[in-house]
């Protein structure tokens with residue numbers, strides 16, 4: 067009885083999936099010819115012609131002439147249009163809100179930083195509203211705004227745009243996307259910052275072309291974004307990678323999650339500073355001073371072979387390495403990328419990590435493993451770039467742009 071309606075709906079869905087497939091191919095492999103698109107996608111040449119015509123009409127792609135290697139008449143290829151589409155990317159940190167206007171190439175056109183004064187739901191919503199409105203007002207030009215993206219630490223439901231839990235602010239079950247819809251009718255994409263940055267490394271950073279890798283980020287906490295077979299793992303409540311709460315020491319420090327001795331109580335910036343302070347207080351010889359001690363100073367001292375700093379960083383490497391070994395055994399990644407201030411001590415940290423990974427994971431899994439620094443260090447708004455890119459590649463945002 068509903069078969070006609072269903073057929074129409076299925077036909078419409080199939081059209082959208084095919085359009086996203088063609089756009090994704092042009093974006094990741096362009097400049098590319100229509101013939102090659104048809105061959106790779108297994109779509110009929112007539113379908114490819116039809117879809118590319120629609121993408122051209124909406125300015126999403128453009129034609130470029132490419133000289134054939136054999137000489138002769140230049141062939142027409144297709145590439146995505148990037149500079150004409152703008153979006154706002156916000157990174158909600160602990161103390162600061164970073165807000166960029168970016169285009170689809172990842173170029174930042176404007177950037178503002180504001181200090182977060184109020185950490186409850188109303189304060190956070192107000193700060194975001196103000197920053198987004200400010201950016202929308204400044205950037206009035208020929209380009210088109212297509213989306214707003216927001217990334218933050220904690221548990222976020224990207225489907226509903228709800229912030230379930232934040233370790234940094236007093237917010238829980240906040241329907242953030244819905245609250246912000248009062249100031250803009252642009253689609254709003256919200257995601258966890260570490261997971262989004264893993265995607266950014268995949269699209270533009272140190273993991274381009276890598277189908278299986280893990281980004282591990284250490285700052286105030288510790289988290290991971292896991293890309294498996296080119297897809298970000300999400301899990302039941304859309305959040306996978308809370309490695310900061312893997313227990314290392316059952317009799318360790320009390321963690322904000324309620325447990326004891328979690329990884330982040332041992333390797334976070336705060337923990338490393340506290341461990342260094344304790345060593346200095348015992349009177350161990352070091353170039354470091356207890357006053358105003360920072361993670362950067364500790365990393366620099368470790369590189370200069372300061373005995374206290376080397377001991378602290380090695381110990382952090384052993385503890386983090388235990389968790390990385392678990393990740394290697396579970397996911398068999400090609401690459402692990404590390405982000406955070408602690409990577410400034412890479413010459414001391416990475417050997418300790420590798421040693422632990424080699425001890426505790428399968429040889430077949432670790433023998434070609436690459437351990438590397440993340441490309442987007444301190445560029446938090448790149449996470450939002452990845453959310454927008456994914457929304458285009460997976461059809462949702464593409465359809466919104468192509469709607470009449």
Ligand SMILES: [Zn+2]
Pocket residue numbers: 310311312321322323324325328
């Ligand atoms: Zn914990």
